[in-house]
Amino acid sequence: MVIQLENVWKIYQMGDIQVPALKGIDLEVKKGEFLAIAGASGSGKSTMMNVIGCLDLPSKGKIFLGGDDIAGFGESKLAQTRGQKIGFVFQQFNLIHTLTALENVMLPLEFQDVDTPTARKKALEILNLVGLGDRVHHLPSQLSGGEQQRVAISRALAVDPEIILADEPTGNLDSKTGEFIMDFLSEIHRNNSKTIIIVTHDFYLVKRAERVVYLKDGEIERIEHKPKEQGGEFA
Amino acid sequence: MKINKSLKLAVNIIVHSKLRTWLTIIGIVIGIAAVVAIVSIGEGMQQNVESRLGGLGADIITISPGGGRASVGFRGGHGGGMPGSTATSATAENLTKKDVLVLQSVEGVEYIQGIVSGRGEMYYLGEKATVSVEGVDPLVWKEMTTSELESGRFLGPSDYNVVIVGGRIAKDTFKQPLTVNRIITIEEKAFKVVGILKESGGFGGDDNKIIMPIKAARDTLEDVGSDEFDSITLKVANTDDVDPIMEEADKKLMISRHLTEKEKDFRISSSQSIQETMSDITQTMTLFLGAIAAVSLLVGAVGIANTMFTSVLEKTKEIGIMKSIGAKNSDIMMIFLLNSAIVGLVGGLLGICLGTGISSLLPFLGMRLMGMGRDGMTTVVTPMLLIYALLISIGIGMVAGVIPAYRASKLKPVDALRYE
Numbered sequence: 001m002v003i004q005l006e007n008v009w010k011i012y013q014m015g016d017i018q019v020p021a022l023k024g025i026d027l028e029v030k031k032g033e034f035l036a037i038a039g040a041s042g043s044g045k046s047t048m049m050n051v052i053g054c055l056d057l058p059s060k061g062k063i064f065l066g067g068d069d070i071a072g073f074g075e076s077k078l079a080q081t082r083g084q085k086i087g088f089v090f091q092q093f094n095l096i097h098t099l100t101a102l103e104n105v106m107l108p109l110e111f112q113d114v115d116t117p118t119a120r121k122k123a124l125e126i127l128n129l130v131g132l133g134d135r136v137h138h139l140p141s142q143l144s145g146g147e148q149q150r151v152a153i154s155r156a157l158a159v160d161p162e163i164i165l166a167d168e169p170t171g172n173l174d175s176k177t178g179e180f181i182m183d184f185l186s187e188i189h190r191n192n193s194k195t196i197i198i199v200t201h202d203f204y205l206v207k208r209a210e211r212v213v214y215l216k217d218g219e220i221e222r223i224e225h226k227p228k229e230q231g232g233e234f235a
Numbered sequence: 236m237k238i239n240k241s242l243k244l245a246v247n248i249i250v251h252s253k254l255r256t257w258l259t260i261i262g263i264v265i266g267i268a269a270v271v272a273i274v275s276i277g278e279g280m281q282q283n284v285e286s287r288l289g290g291l292g293a294d295i296i297t298i299s300p301g302g303g304r305a306s307v308g309f310r311g312g313h314g315g316g317m318p319g320s321t322a323t324s325a326t327a328e329n330l331t332k333k334d335v336l337v338l339q340s341v342e343g344v345e346y347i348q349g350i351v352s353g354r355g356e357m358y359y360l361g362e363k364a365t366v367s368v369e370g371v372d373p374l375v376w377k378e379m380t381t382s383e384l385e386s387g388r389f390l391g392p393s394d395y396n397v398v399i400v401g402g403r404i405a406k407d408t409f410k411q412p413l414t415v416n417r418i419i420t421i422e423e424k425a426f427k428v429v430g431i432l433k434e435s436g437g438f439g440g441d442d443n444k445i446i447m448p449i450k451a452a453r454d455t456l457e458d459v460g461s462d463e464f465d466s467i468t469l470k471v472a473n474t475d476d477v478d479p480i481m482e483e484a485d486k487k488l489m490i491s492r493h494l495t496e497k498e499k500d501f502r503i504s505s506s507q508s509i510q511e512t513m514s515d516i517t518q519t520m521t522l523f524l525g526a527i528a529a530v531s532l533l534v535g536a537v538g539i540a541n542t543m544f545t546s547v548l549e550k551t552k553e554i555g556i557m558k559s560i561g562a563k564n565s566d567i568m569m570i571f572l573l574n575s576a577i578v579g580l581v582g583g584l585l586g587i588c589l590g591t592g593i594s595s596l597l598p599f600l601g602m603r604l605m606g607m608g609r610d611g612m613t614t615v616v617t618p619m620l621l622i623y624a625l626l627i628s629i630g631i632g633m634v635a636g637v638i639p640a641y642r643a644s645k646l647k648p649v650d651a652l653r654y655e
Contacts, residue, residue, distance in 0.1 A: 076565065082561050
């Protein structure tokens with residue numbers, strides 16, 4: 001069990017009113033699983049991604065990441081957990097636009113105090129893997145959307161995390177490029193046996209996953225299991 | 236994250252906001268340059284004072300007639316006289332042979348001489364000039380003076396109508412330079428030049444004086460009584476004893492002249508005490524001017540803080556990204572602190588260059604400060620000044636950056652990521 005959510009609540013204070021975004025979520029994610037969290041906007045899927053990704057702490061409940069309850073973590077422990085266990089892929093790519101592709105991929109390694117030659121070697125390796133070996137010194141602005149997202153995925157993979165968290169990873173890409181990125185994520189899932197969680201409202205993406213958690217109004221509406229082969233078939 | 240990585244990211248931020256960064260840096264450059272230039276003026280004045288007073292000799296104590304500090308109150312109380320006037324006034328009696336005898340009994344005094352001085356008209360090869368004349372004890376003077384001979388000899392015991400000429404009079408006063416063995420006329424008496432002094436450059440030296448035996452001076456100068464001296468100088472055996480000997484001499488003179496503290500009619504000073512007073516004045520002045528310059532530094536610091544706040548705001552999203560990929564609060568704090576420290580460092584470096592430049596140009600502007608000397612103003616930039624200036628500017632950068640950097644570090648990753 002790589003992730004375990006126990007009665008997780010997230011309540012936002014809006015002036016005098018309390019707005020619950022997550023209402024008592026219970027969920028377990030197995031190691032190496034390809035999970036999709038689906039739901040309309042306002043369903044709480046982004047909040048769920050934030051708490052799973054250690055970007056935010058739940059108001060109530062427990063979140064176990066590899067056995068530790070992150071609710072008790074301090075700021076620097078949370079940052080460390082994010083840096084070592086989780087790789088983020090965002091809809092907006094979220095690359096640092098003043099750094100080159102290579103530097104962007106090296107950055108998470110540097111936050112983990114990996115020495116520069118090692119970080120560089122690792123980053124180059126991954127960038128070659130995603131087919132950007134000849135564009136490593138380009139700035140994000142000099143890359144296409146698909147290329148930027150591949151850099152972002154490389155960055156997420158750099159620290160060799162257990163979990164890849166992708167928030168609408170194809171949302172800013174045309175369908176063909178999106179397809180390519182999803183193929184790529186599936187391939188990582190298969191070859192590197194990483195746990196992949198994608199958060200999306202796109203039902204086409206959902207089909208790729210082995211299991212889909214549908215969220216509605218901060219609660220789990222239903223969970224859909226798919227045979228593993230089916231997920232592979234689309235890949 | 237290691238410091239060199241944070242530094243790299245800090246530099247990256249600076250490189251990508253050139254214009255704003257440069258504008259901020261200019262603020263610091265002006266402040267530091269102003270401080271460096273002004274302090275260099277102060278240091279220059281200090282050195283000026285020291286070199287010019289050097290001519291007096293550290294081991295010489297001078298007693299001259301006239302109101303001391305205490306007598307100002309005395310005269311003021313009587314409603315007349317000029318407070319603080321230092322010239323010989325009605326209440327001040329000239330120094331006499333008796334005073335010399337009294338001072339001789341002070342322990343630790345090596346040499347003592349009474350001096351008469353005045354101004355006289357001097358003729359040389361048809362040219363006329365008014366010069367200061369000093370009548371000295373021929374034997375003692377050569378032991379006490381700090382002046383050196385350029386040519387000729389010092390005064391001897393049997394000399395009468397011979398003079399030694401100060402370096403500047405010999406060289407600059409007349410069209411034809413004065414040399415040894417020339418005859419000059421002072422107050423219609425003929426004198427033979429037996430020695431020319433080297434120029435010392437300082438005040439308190441003998442550059443502008445004619446030195447002659449005291450007997451000749453009494454006969455030549457007007458208004459000089461046969462028993463009186465215009466000043467008495469002591470040379471102490473050991474320089475460290477200057478202060479206690481001054482006190483002792485002061486006490487003995489008061490007693491022998493039957494004076495109370497209020498009636499004191501002589502002044503006693505050493506080159507050390509003068510130097511200390513002058514140093515105090517220049518230091519106070521430097522401090523005052525430096526404080527004014529520091530105001531511009533303060534403005535520069537506010538500029539840095541302002542820029543940093545803008546920068547943090549602008550980088551909010553990137554801060555969120557960095558946090559999401561594992562940056563700790565301390566990493567973010569370090570990046571932004573280094574950012575503002577670099578602004579301070581660059582500003583400081585350029586500031587000390589500009590300040591040094593300005594300070595080296597100041598003397599050429601022909602400005603004279605505190606009426607110091609013919610050479611105009613001198614400025615001195617010491618390495619310590621530059622090091623301090625640099626440290627201060629880096630310090631200012633970091634202090635100004637603390638709050639923005641702290642704010643950046645405390646941003647919640649979720650909120651920061653959502654920022655557009």
